[in-house]
Amino acid sequence: MSTGTKPAELSDIVSSVRRHWILVGFISLLGLAVGLLAIFVIPVQYTATASVSVKPLTADPLSTSTDSTRAVNMATEEQMARSRRVATAAVDRLGADSTLDVQTVIDGTTVETPQDSLVLNIVHSAPTARQAAAVANAVAESYLEVRRTDATQQLELLQSRTQEQIDRLKPLKANPDTEATDPGRRLQGVQADSLGSMIAELARIDVTPGRFVSRAVAPTHPSTPGAAPLGIAGLFLGLIVAVPVALTRKNEQTEINDVDGLPVTEHQLVLDGTQDDEREETWDLAAFMLKIPKRASRGRTIMIDGGEPASGRLAPGQELVDALGRRGETARFVDAGEVDGRVIGQGWPTEAERRAWNGEVVIVDTTNLLSDAHRVSVAENADAVILARSTADDVRTLRRLVGLLESKGANIALTALFPPRPEYTELTTTQ
Structure with a gap:
């Protein structure tokens, strides 16, 4: 199948x-x-966070028109805060008592920026709470110090270059007669005065890189x-x-040698539903285990034999049809007891009938057949056989049927076991 x-x-x-x-x-x-x-x-880890605000420092400190949102690239500042240069300064700041190296500081530090802000959150994780707070603060302080150093160096470079230009213009400005008669020399004098004003402005520039928003404190609980x-x-x-x-x-594939006195043959797929609350649940599992194909070139035939008919209950074949329906499969129920025995004896269902079913799944119930020979004849022409048995069924009858089916090469795909039928229990109690 x-x-x-x-x-x-x-x-x-x-x-x-x-x-x-x-x-x-x-x-x-x-x-x-x-x-x-x-x-x-x-390993237990503690996490501490130090927050610093970043002050915009432009490439030209004298410029008054620079937009602060464009003067600071926070992504660049994040990389600087996690740089080896800052980590090295942080290790030096922690002092000789610290056993940390630069790479450990880098690995344990992350830097985050709240959206649309000029704040850096410097986060450090360490095995102890005191170490986490100390390193976070050291990295934050080192970042501000590195930024201050860069700004100071930039300012000193501007002052030095401006002073060099003033020094070149001083001799020309010292000769007032030449300046009065030569327009070019007069312009140079104006430039010298302007550069002198720039030197004064540079001296008043604030190179503060930022400030602490909050210092890291030792956490009371681990972050792990x-x-x-x-x-x-x-x-x-x-x-x-x-x-x-x-x-x-x-x-x-399972082998259950004995379930409440009911033996099953070796190499069978056995569905033990003796502990299920409802028969529907067992049939739902049987429908799932069969794996019915979506399409077939000819009809698929599954033979169901439930032993003795149960009065007042659906036939086992109809129960499987209903279970397939709950899974979205369509199937046709056929009661073999209503088919003429001579037709069954001649090899029913025939290949022509199976093709006429046009790919349908047909569930043939042989429970109402009186002849085991007819059951075997149907099984020979079925793709699979399911034996639905109660643990109170006659063991010798089941063994005889299984032997006949196996002798004809029938495919016993599944044996579904059910609890004792109520009518059997009532009959035993009455006797």
Whole structure:
């Protein structure tokens, strides 16, 4: 019988979890244990944050028209705060008592910028709360100091170049007669006076790089997850693993040698529904395990034999049709008891009839047939055979039928086991 993979539905998952609750519980508890053991594997970390505001420093400190939002590139400032230069200065600032190296400071430090702000949040993670706060503050202070140094050097360079130009113009300005008769010399004198004013302006420029918004304080709790979050995460991971395992086990070939006295043959796929609350649940699982193909060139025939007819209850074949319908599959129910025995004996259903079914799935119920020979004849021409048996059925009758089916090469795809039928229980009680 050709197969096609169907996704598991919610009812299948719930049923599988309930049927294999011991396995699911064991794997979930194993995940919980792994989560709790992770406490001893994941190193404890503390996180502290220092915040500094960044003051715009333009390329030309004398310019009064520069927009501060364009004068500071916060992405560049973030990279500077995490640079090796700043980390080296931070290690020096921490002093000789610190055992940290530059790379450790870089690895443990992250820098964040709130949107549309000129604030840097310098975050450092360390094994102790005091170390986390101390390094965060040291990095922030070193960043401001490096920025102040760069601004001071830039200012000194401007002052030096301006003074050089003034020194070149001083001899020309010292000769008033030449300046009065030569327009070019007069212009140079004006330039010298202007440069002198620039020197005075440069001396008043503020090179403050920024300031602390808040200093880092030693955190009171670690930033790494504790026992409760790790345990819950492990339990959830265990459930994620357990459910697919339970669904897989539902499709595995099993061997049940004896269920309440009912033997089954070796190498059969057995669906034990003796603990299910409703027969519908067992048939839902049977429909899931069959994996009915979406399309077929000819009709697919599945033979259902339920032993003795149960009065006041749907035929087993109709129960499977209903279960397939709940999964979105269409199937046709045929009661073999209403087919002429001579037709069955001649090899029913024939190949022509199967082609006429135009790819339909046909469920043939042989429960009402009185002859095992007719059952075997139907099974020979069926793609699969399902035996639906109660654990109170006659063991010898079942063995005889299975032997006949196997002797003719019939494909017993599934044996579905059900609890004792109520009418049998009532009959036993009355006697």
